[in-house]
Amino acid sequence: MAVVVHQVARPQGWPSADQFVYVEVPTPVPGPGEALVENLYLSVDPYMRELMDFAGLGVPMEGRSLGRVVDSRAPGLAVGDVVLHRQGWRSHAVVRPQDARVVPEEPGVPLTAYLSVLGGTGLSAYVGLKHVARLAPGETVFVSAAAGGVGSAAGQLARLLGAGRVIGSTGSAAKAAHLTDRLGYDVAIDYTAGDLPGRLAAAAPDGIDVYLDNVGGDHLEAAIGVLRERGRIAWCGAVGQYNSAAPPPAPRNLYDIVGKQARLEGFLVREHRHLQPELEEFLLPHLRSGRVVADVTIAEGLDGMVEAFLTMLRGGNTGKMIVKV
Amino acid sequence: MAVVVHQVARPQGWPSADQFVYVEVPTPVPGPGEALVENLYLSVDPYMRELMDFAGLGVPMEGRSLGRVVDSRAPGLAVGDVVLHRQGWRSHAVVRPQDARVVPEEPGVPLTAYLSVLGGTGLSAYVGLKHVARLAPGETVFVSAAAGGVGSAAGQLARLLGAGRVIGSTGSAAKAAHLTDRLGYDVAIDYTAGDLPGRLAAAAPDGIDVYLDNVGGDHLEAAIGVLRERGRIAWCGAVGQYNSAAPPPAPRNLYDIVGKQARLEGFLVREHRHLQPELEEFLLPHLRSGRVVADVTIAEGLDGMVEAFLTMLRGGNTGKMIVKV
Structure with a gap:
């Protein structure tokens, strides 16, 4: 089974946990040209509060995620690859190659950097x-x-x-x-x-x-x-x-x-996504050398996603707030 | 005799005529390297209200003026030349060549343009x-x-x-x-x-x-x-x-x-005075052709200077407010 988090009500002022539901769904099956990703880390960001005022209800919250390909019918996405995608608050996602970017796993550069200092x-x-x-x-x-x-x-x-x-x-x-x-x-x-x-x-x-x-x-x-x-x-x-x-x-x-x-x-x-390669070229050497750190607060478990989001809005994190699925 | 206008008191809120005095002084005599200018037009600007809060009292108000050289001991300034200078609210000024700019008199370009659309x-x-x-x-x-x-x-x-x-x-x-x-x-x-x-x-x-x-x-x-x-x-x-x-x-x-x-x-x-030549190059052809006008309100007489200033602050002008000495 897979889990997705839906927004089901709009906040008036501060959001609360009852405006979200965790929904169990069958683990999706990738079709031709698609890959199944098991999410590792989910990004939790202040802009998501703004989205809550106008995003659809009863659909997964939007957001950037980092996951590992566990099944693939897509060229360019191999089982074991770690990919960045934008399928939001969920345990599993089906992605197409054009919607996912493979990121390297290398010593000195934690994967969470791609959702924080490189994100x-x-x-x-x-x-x-x-x-x-x-x-x-x-x-x-x-x-x-x-x-x-x-x-x-x-x-x-x-x-x-x-x-x-x-x-x-x-x-x-x-x-x-x-x-x-x-x-x-x-x-x-x-x-x-x-x-x-x-x-x-x-x-x-x-x-x-x-x-x-x-x-x-x-x-x-x-x-x-x-x-x-x-x-x-x-x-x-x-x-x-x-x-x-x-x-x-x-x-x-x-x-x-x-x-x-x-x-x-x-x-x-x-509006400045085209500068992502420039940022990585600039920062990766400093991440590898240890001069720059990916400063993150990691909350454990998808079932803590809503709480992590509310904690972040109250300033309870230091560095980037990330949920480890 | 010459006349200069001094600020003698600070305004609280709107300025008033009694914060100025018209002072008669002997017509100044140019020394070596100086020229005597009889002013033709004086510029009246909103920024002068700001100056009133911190400028010296008992000295002439600052401002741009346009006048004609009537006596000269300065190379480059000939009797009859029209010059722009910054000696403020007065009928006559003594200028040095480095403080005065000779402006051409030509058909289609009124001198007042140099205090308005070219000023x-x-x-x-x-x-x-x-x-x-x-x-x-x-x-x-x-x-x-x-x-x-x-x-x-x-x-x-x-x-x-x-x-x-x-x-x-x-x-x-x-x-x-x-x-x-x-x-x-x-x-x-x-x-x-x-x-x-x-x-x-x-x-x-x-x-x-x-x-x-x-x-x-x-x-x-x-x-x-x-x-x-x-x-x-x-x-x-x-x-x-x-x-x-x-x-x-x-x-x-x-x-x-x-x-x-x-x-x-x-x-x-x-901080952008270096763009003055660029402005003139851009605008002069359009002034000559009549496509651009130097829109001015002209008040007559140096004795109307204070009233012209107060009128301008109340929005009583259309276009640039200028006093004709």
Whole structure:
């Protein structure tokens, strides 16, 4: 038997476990040109909360997965291959070659890297820092939600891209310590301790050049406050606002953008998938050497998928949240 | 005798005439390497209101002027030459060659063009549309404060740069008619009639690609609302907010920047002075042919300088406000 997770109701604000059901189904059988994949790891991402507002009900939740081919009638997909695909929250999937990418298994590069620092969150951080904000060597970078999926990649990537100083904000003292110990951050701010603007200014006495924004609201306002002339803000999300009816409050100092000749630019990683090979070429040597880590929180078992998703929305993960099936 | 206008007090909110004095002084005498200029036209600009908050008191207000050399001990400046300089609100100025630029007098190109469509306001519009927003042929453009100095140049420039549709907003029905009759706008919105978002959406049924923002606040919010994917906002000022203690309210829909992958960028024209020759090369043929007009409101007499400035702040001008000395 196989298991799929369906969304069956829409959330009002924060989602809850009763909006999902685990459904047992017969293990699917691949047809001609198809392969059966037994999933190993499932990606759990903040954007899935946004999907819950308009995705179909009674169908599997969408998402990226990593699994092993256990039966194949497809050229190019051999039994034993590990593949990336997008068939969402389920134990087994039937894939066609054009919908699945075989990833290598090699020492030093954990498979979970393909769902984290080499996955959509790593690509978000890379695109935001390099292609949207155009981070230059020596510049000071600030990252919000720095211990999350995007942020855990962003600190390390900023370092590799030559940033002079990397500052992250996160929601607990323990996560702040993790940022500086493991993830390339020079300074970490626990924003729950209050006075974010003052503490950001103290962490960046000469201001910041680049802000990778996962939060909006008060973080965006604090970042604009310390932004240097011609600073760039790459904005990819508003984690923690997805469960609110209202968008994050707009920064009261937005007009400073003019005097600072600054740039605020939004981006969606799905429009930058063509940069995936560039990201891998850039990062794989550093993963192999151990200079970069795939920072993940792994929840065990498909039956813990919903709980892992809710935990991630509450910020209970450090690094990318992944479910091991 | 010569006359200079001094600021003698700081405004709280709207400035008033009693914060200025007209001072009679002996006509200055040029020293070696200097020339005496009798001013013909003085530029009146919104940014001068910002200067009033921190400029020196008891000295002439800063500003661009156009005058004729009446006495010269400077190589390169001949009696009779018309020069542009930055000696501010006064009837006569002593200039050195490096601080003055000789401008040609030629048929079809009024001297006032050098303080309007070829001046700082024209350059603002050009830089904002072409270099910040990177307007592409066929795109839809929205300009706020469209009958002002920057806006009166922006409509015509957007047209010349190949815009498919040019929409302007302004503060009266008469000015709206002027925008479509004379200044290259396809549609003009009188925002005082209310429902700016609805009327902008009606004017741009397929959305806008570029917004040249002179206003911020409600205009910025309305523009973000109708912005198309990958739209660009070039933000150069907040006319009408300069007299308010608070900055313009931030748009409540700012977070739409992310989903629309849009860009909001501030700029200061003074950092783009190197593009002046490019602007002139681009515009002069169109001025000579009559396709582009230097749209100006001319107030007569240096003794009307303060009143012209206050009138401009209240939106009483169409096109660039200029005082004829």
